[in-house]
Amino acid sequence: MVRYQRWLQAGAFYFLVAITGSLLPGTYYVTLLNLIGLHIIIVLGLNLLMGYAGQISLGHAAFFGLGAYTSAILTTTYKVDPVLGLLAGLLLSGLVAVVVGIPALKLKGYYLAMATLGFGIIVAIAFQQMDWLTGGPSGFMGIPPFRLLGWSFKTPTTGFFFVWTVVGLILFLSLNIVDSRIGRALRAIHDSETAALAMGVDAQRLKLLIFVVSALYASLAGSLLAHTTNFIAPSSFGFMFSIKLVTMVVVGGMASIWGSLLGAAVLTILPELLAVFHDLEVVIFGLILMVVMIFLPRGLVRGLLDLWEFRQRKQQGR
Amino acid sequence: MAPPCPAFFWTEQQCAGGPGSPLISGIPLEKLAELLQYLFSGLTNGAIYALIGIGFSIIFNATAIINFAQGEFVMLGALVAIALHSLGLSLPLAFGLAVSAVTLIGLVFERLAIRSAREATAISLIIITVGGGVLIKGLAMLIWGKDAYTLPPFSGQEPLVFAGATILPQSLWIMALTILLVVGLEAFLHFTILGKAMRAASFNPVAARLVGIRVSQMVQFSFALSAALGAAAGVLIAPITLGVYDMGTMLGLKGFCAAVIGGLGSIFGVVLGGLLLGVAEALASGLISSGYRDAVAFLILLLVLFFRPQGLIGRRPSRSS
Numbered sequence: 001m002v003r004y005q006r007w008l009q010a011g012a013f014y015f016l017v018a019i020t021g022s023l024l025p026g027t028y029y030v031t032l033l034n035l036i037g038l039h040i041i042i043v044l045g046l047n048l049l050m051g052y053a054g055q056i057s058l059g060h061a062a063f064f065g066l067g068a069y070t071s072a073i074l075t076t077t078y079k080v081d082p083v084l085g086l087l088a089g090l091l092l093s094g095l096v097a098v099v100v101g102i103p104a105l106k107l108k109g110y111y112l113a114m115a116t117l118g119f120g121i122i123v124a125i126a127f128q129q130m131d132w133l134t135g136g137p138s139g140f141m142g143i144p145p146f147r148l149l150g151w152s153f154k155t156p157t158t159g160f161f162f163v164w165t166v167v168g169l170i171l172f173l174s175l176n177i178v179d180s181r182i183g184r185a186l187r188a189i190h191d192s193e194t195a196a197l198a199m200g201v202d203a204q205r206l207k208l209l210i211f212v213v214s215a216l217y218a219s220l221a222g223s224l225l226a227h228t229t230n231f232i233a234p235s236s237f238g239f240m241f242s243i244k245l246v247t248m249v250v251v252g253g254m255a256s257i258w259g260s261l262l263g264a265a266v267l268t269i270l271p272e273l274l275a276v277f278h279d280l281e282v283v284i285f286g287l288i289l290m291v292v293m294i295f296l297p298r299g300l301v302r303g304l305l306d307l308w309e310f311r312q313r314k315q316q317g318r
Numbered sequence: 319m320a321p322p323c324p325a326f327f328w329t330e331q332q333c334a335g336g337p338g339s340p341l342i343s344g345i346p347l348e349k350l351a352e353l354l355q356y357l358f359s360g361l362t363n364g365a366i367y368a369l370i371g372i373g374f375s376i377i378f379n380a381t382a383i384i385n386f387a388q389g390e391f392v393m394l395g396a397l398v399a400i401a402l403h404s405l406g407l408s409l410p411l412a413f414g415l416a417v418s419a420v421t422l423i424g425l426v427f428e429r430l431a432i433r434s435a436r437e438a439t440a441i442s443l444i445i446i447t448v449g450g451g452v453l454i455k456g457l458a459m460l461i462w463g464k465d466a467y468t469l470p471p472f473s474g475q476e477p478l479v480f481a482g483a484t485i486l487p488q489s490l491w492i493m494a495l496t497i498l499l500v501v502g503l504e505a506f507l508h509f510t511i512l513g514k515a516m517r518a519a520s521f522n523p524v525a526a527r528l529v530g531i532r533v534s535q536m537v538q539f540s541f542a543l544s545a546a547l548g549a550a551a552g553v554l555i556a557p558i559t560l561g562v563y564d565m566g567t568m569l570g571l572k573g574f575c576a577a578v579i580g581g582l583g584s585i586f587g588v589v590l591g592g593l594l595l596g597v598a599e600a601l602a603s604g605l606i607s608s609g610y611r612d613a614v615a616f617l618i619l620l621l622v623l624f625f626r627p628q629g630l631i632g633r634r635p636s637r638s639s
Binding site for chain 1: 382384431434435438439440441442444445446448449450451452453454455456457459460571574575578607609610612613616617619620623624627
């Protein structure tokens with residue numbers, strides 16, 4: 001039954017992607033949709049970590065950057081095949097995630113947040129300072145488009161189909177992880193780590209596993225970013241972007257896979273909409289972050305549902 | 319032959335002699351002077367980090383919240399003082415008014431952002447304070463633009479020469495006022511009724527409420543106090559670094575590192591953490607590479623968190639969050 005439903009969802013998802021892709025109005029919207037897709041990939045991973053395993057990371061932009069820079073440097077400077085570049089990025093991010101994750105995941109709550117924050121900032125500084133390798137603060141230019149089995153995703157529209165095909169794969173992989181034995185064990189850790197341990201769940205190993213999985217998602221998105229925009233700069237991978245990712249997870253709703261899609265989309269589109277206000281943009285963005293968190297702490301979908309139910313009940317009461 | 323140097327005070331010219339300069343236990347004097355120079359600039363920055371870090375520590379102890387907007391209080395302190403001074407107010411008056419104004423902003427921030435989100439989780443509170451920081455920074459950019467402003471030093475521009483190294487009078491002001499503020503704060507927390515009530519509320523809010531302490535007022539007071547400390551740090555550092563709308567973010571994060579390194583529970587721990595951090599940064603940027611200066615703070619932060627998460631002299635946190 002569940003499997004049947006999953007195929008139906010997948011069909012609907014790819015049908016929507018195909019329709020959108022063939023109706024796309026202009027380059028601007030394609031680029032924006034591609035960016036949303038990439039953010040969705042990272043947010044799905046981060047939601048597995050935050051929403052299901054209950055571990056916060058304020059440094060996920062670092063893995064996004066590691067993927068992007070590995071792909072960029074290998075394919076541009078060393079003319080390596082993009083597929084190999086992407087795999088190398090995954091390998092590097094995975095290794096870094098293991099090395100950082102083993103000591104960091106022993107910490108809890110705020111202390112884990114601080115450790116991941118520190119890690120993220122160190123990596124961002126390295127991107128800026130290693131200018132012989134990364135091009136420094138001015139960025140890395142001229143990254144070739146992705147090539148796969150003789151296909152080259154040169155135009156934004158072919159890039160769109162490529163990115164969103166990957167988004168679909170990651171989405172259904174995540175849904176399967178959540179419904180699997182691992183997903184149930186993760187929810188157990190989230191509710192009570194002690195109880196999960198008593199039931200024979202190896203909490204430390206599972207937390208590390210999900211940390212690595214979420215790092216791999218971010219790295220994959222980074223590689224795709226490098227190949228679809230052809231230009232990356234260290235400012236895209238700093239502390240503020242890590243915070244933005246966490247915000248996407250929370251706005252979409254913790255432990256809600258479909259909410260992650262919404263959270264990533266809303267927070268990617270919002271700065272574009274606010275751009276008309278010029279200098280006011282930052283002010284309004286900050287204000288919206290605060291207001292959503294204060295009044296809808298369970299995320300946009302759950303929060304609006306709660307409000308609606310509250311009103312229903314109030315009306316019935318009369 | 320280089321002239322012999324006086325025991326304590328000598329000028330740069332006298333002792334900056336090349337290969338012939340006298341040796342102290344095998345280290346050339348000019349090298350010693352260089353190290354002393356790093357120590358001075360490190361202690362100056364370290365004192366500022368300590369003041370900001372104490373702000374983090376006060377709020378964390380009262381509410382178990384990490385206030386990511388703390389660095390913006392520092393920026394506001396600097397920019398408001400600069401604005402008031404340029405209107406013709408004297409420096410001490412501008413200092414006092416800027417600190418009071420930012421204290422007020424801290425109170426408003428607590429009332430609007432934190433109190434309304436009492437039930438929120440740690441993650442939501444992180445995002446709320448980050449959002450608040452973004453908001454304050456954005457408003458500052460609207461008001462002051464992206465230009466950097468200067469504030470004259472409290473007394474004199476002329477650097478003092480000490481053992482071959484130079485030190486700005488402003489650095490001495492920073493260190494002296496930091497010591498004064500820290501001692502004053504400790505005295506306040508231990509010897510006044512209000513200070514004792516604040517500590518009681520942070521040790522055990524329920525018990526404090528039972529003996530008649532209004533915990534929510536103490537929380538509000540802790541925000542005011544840490545905003546004031548942040549603003550003071552901003553006014554103190556402004557003559558050295560200039561005041562810009564985006565100066566607060568990095569300073570705030572460094573202060574936060576200082577607080578964690580020293581241990582969030584103890585004020586003297588935070589001071590130690592700040593000074594250590596400042597000196598380590600100065601040494602790293604002088605001896606290794608200035609580009610990685612900012613990374614040093616976070617590297618030390620990671621090492622402390624991994625090997626001694628309660629901080630160098632902190633006790634285990636009484637409240638897990």
